[in-house]
Structures are given as C-alpha cells and as structure tokens.
Amino acid sequence: MKKRFDKTYKIISNKEICAGYFELKVKSGNETAQACSPGKFFMIGVPDVFLRRPLSIHDTKSGVISFLYKTAGKGTEILSKMKTGEISMLGPLGNGYPLESSNPVIVAGGTGIASVHYLAVSLKKKGTLYYGARSKKDLLCLDKFKKAGWKIIVSTEDGSKGYKGFITGILEKKLNSDDFIYVCGPSPMIKAVIKIAKEKNTGGCVSLEEKMACGVGNCQGCAVKIKGQNKMTCKDGPVFNIEDVEI
Ligand SMILES: Cc1cc2nc3c(=O)[nH]c(=O)nc-3n(C[C@H](O)[C@H](O)[C@H](O)COP(=O)(O)OP(=O)(O)OC[C@H]3O[C@@H](n4cnc5c(N)ncnc54)[C@H](O)[C@@H]3O)c2cc1C
Numbered sequence: 276m277k278k279r280f281d282k283t284y285k286i287i288s289n290k291e292i293c294a295g296y297f298e299l300k301v302k303s304g305n306e307t308a309q310a311c312s313p314g315k316f317f318m319i320g321v322p323d324v325f326l327r328r329p330l331s332i333h334d335t336k337s338g339v340i341s342f343l344y345k346t347a348g349k350g351t352e353i354l355s356k357m358k359t360g361e362i363s364m365l366g367p368l369g370n371g372y373p374l375e376s377s378n379p380v381i382v383a384g385g386t387g388i389a390s391v392h393y394l395a396v397s398l399k400k401k402g403t404l405y406y407g408a409r410s411k412k413d414l415l416c417l418d419k420f421k422k423a424g425w426k427i428i429v430s431t432e433d434g435s436k437g438y439k440g441f442i443t444g445i446l447e448k449k450l451n452s453d454d455f456i457y458v459c460g461p462s463p464m465i466k467a468v469i470k471i472a473k474e475k476n477t478g479g480c481v482s483l484e485e486k487m488a489c490g491v492g493n494c495q496g497c498a499v500k501i502k503g504q505n506k507m508t509c510k511d512g513p514v515f516n517i518e519d520v521e522i
C-alpha cells in the first residue's frame with residue numbers, strides 16, 4: 276500500500292528564482308519525505324481556488340520537500356504570494372520513474388525540468404540531459420544538473436543559448452538504441468520524442484502533465500490512451516512506458 280498524506284505543512288520559503296519561476300520549500304518531516312520518489316507529485320491547496328493544483332516533487336532533503344513552478348494562471352499566481360504559514364498538500368501521488376538504467380538520457384522541455392531534477396540526483400548512473408526552452412531566461416537548474424554529474428545539451432527557440440530550435444532536432448541525431456530515455460515536457464515535445472524513440476528502437480518512459488481535478492483517480496478528468504485503453508494520468512501514471520503512450 277502506497278503511503279500518502281493529506282495534511283498541512285509549514286512553508287519554509289517560496290522564492291522567485293528568476294522571472295515567473297518560483298521554488299517552494301516546505302517542512303515535510305521524514306515520514307512524508309520518505310514516501311516521495313522521483314516522478315511523483317502533490318496536489319497543492321491554494322486559498323480561494325476550488326481545485327488543488329498538481330506539482331511534481333523537485334527535490335527532497337532532510338525532511339524538506341521542494342517544488343519548482345511557473346506562474347501559469349490564478350492558482351500558481353496565488354501560490355507565488357504565499358511566503359509564510361501553512362500549506363495544504365495531498366500526496367505523494369502517482370507512480371514515479373523507474374530508477375534502474377545503465378544508459379540514462381533525460382529529455383526535458385519547459386517546466387518538465389522540475390520533475391526530472393529529482394530523478395537526475397537519484398539515478399546512480401549519470402548520463403546526458405537534453406533540455407529545450409523558449410529562451411535563455413527559461414533555462415533553469417543547469418548548475419544543479421552539472422553538479423550532479425550530468426552532461427548537458429540545451430536548445431532555445433530564439434537561439435539565445437545552445438542550439439537554435441527544438442531539442443528534438445539534436446536528440447534525433449544523437450539518440451542510440453541502447454539509451455533509456457526519461458521524458459517530461461509539453462505534449463508536442465513528448466509526441467516528437469515518442470516518434471524518435473520508435474524510429475531508433477529506444478526504450479524509456481514518459482511523464483504526462485494532463486489537467487487534473489482530484490489527483491487520485493476519482494473524477495476521470497485526466498484520462499489518456501495507454502495501449503488502447505483509458506488510463507488515469509494521476510493514478511496509473513503520470514509516468515508511463517514510452518512504447519505504450521498514444522498521444
Ligand atoms: C502531474 C503534474 C505535475 C506537474 N508539475 C509541475 C511542476 O513541477 N511545475 C510546474 O510549473 N507545473 C507543473 N504542472 C503543471 C501545473 O499543474 C499547472 O501549471 C497548474 O495547475 C496551473 O494552475 P493555475 O491555476 O495557475 O492555472 P489555470 O490555467 O488557471 O488552471 C486551471 C485548471 O487547469 C489545470 N491546469 C492548467 N494547466 C495545467 C497543466 N499544464 N497541467 C495540468 N493541469 C493544468 C489546473 O490544475 C486547474 O484545474 C504539473 C502538472 C501535472 C499534471
């Protein structure tokens with residue numbers, strides 16, 4: 276039985292790390308932190324907003340859980356103003372990334388970097404991170420990945436850092452069949468990576484970010500097609516085998 280908790284936690288800090296991106300740290304205590312693993316997420320309660328919002332675990336250390344998020348709408352805007360006090364959280368939820376891989380390759384786009392950071396520090400064997408963003412100012416955590424021993428290849432759509440264009444353009448040239456890819460990012464990127472993985476016969480897994488209401492499999496709001504069947508991203512995922520995802 277997976278352990279999950281529905282309770283309030285003390286906010287340690289909630290800082291803007293660069294324009295529009297925040298890192299929230301909460302004092303979780305050891306029991307909640309020990310139930311966490313890379314790829315899992317929490318539903319975060321925000322005042323005056325009906326539904327809780329899903330955020331991936333960015334890191335856990337010494338009874339502290341951190342989240343990295345971009346202000347996207349009403350919920351995350353209000354969240355970004357919560358600097359002290361208590362926050363209600365349900366989790367950890369979902370199934371995380373498999374942690375055994377001899378040739379790991381991480382592919383991240385946009386805020387997908389939030390969830391794969393915890394993966395990158397947890398995997399024993401380090402590999403290459405392929406990271407695409409709109410512009411140089413949207414590239415986050417590069418120093419953290421470097422410090423954790425990852426080789427980094429970046430691309431930006433405006434060419435302000437790294438290769439100009441989508442990260443899938445470089446991935447296509449470099450991916451090998453004995454690599455194992457971990458993917459998290461926007462749907463068009465995920466679609467493109469699935470196609471490349473099929474062509475190269477490369478295995479891996481994908482973390483999907485469908486819109487969520489309940490986060491626990493009750494509302495059917497986050498259904499996706501997996502091997503021809505409807506599965507719930509929150510309960511059956513968010514991490515799925517790359518060969519099984521039909522998007
Ligand atoms: C499993 C999971 C993990 C996520 N992890 C992160 C993360 O670590 N960092 C981060 O910045 N973002 C993450 N997201 C996306 C984040 O949940 C949305 O940006 C956020 O819910 C937007 O809420 P809002 O009220 O600010 O925006 P609004 O657009 O006003 O939200 C309205 C509704 O849409 C849902 N929603 C809107 N956009 C998304 C989206 N892209 N994905 C899922 N639901 C959405 C909200 O939950 C809400 O119910 C994750 C999403 C999922 C499903």
Ligand code: FES
Nearest residue numbers: 490492494495509
């Ligand atoms: S969010 Fe309700 S079933 Fe997944």
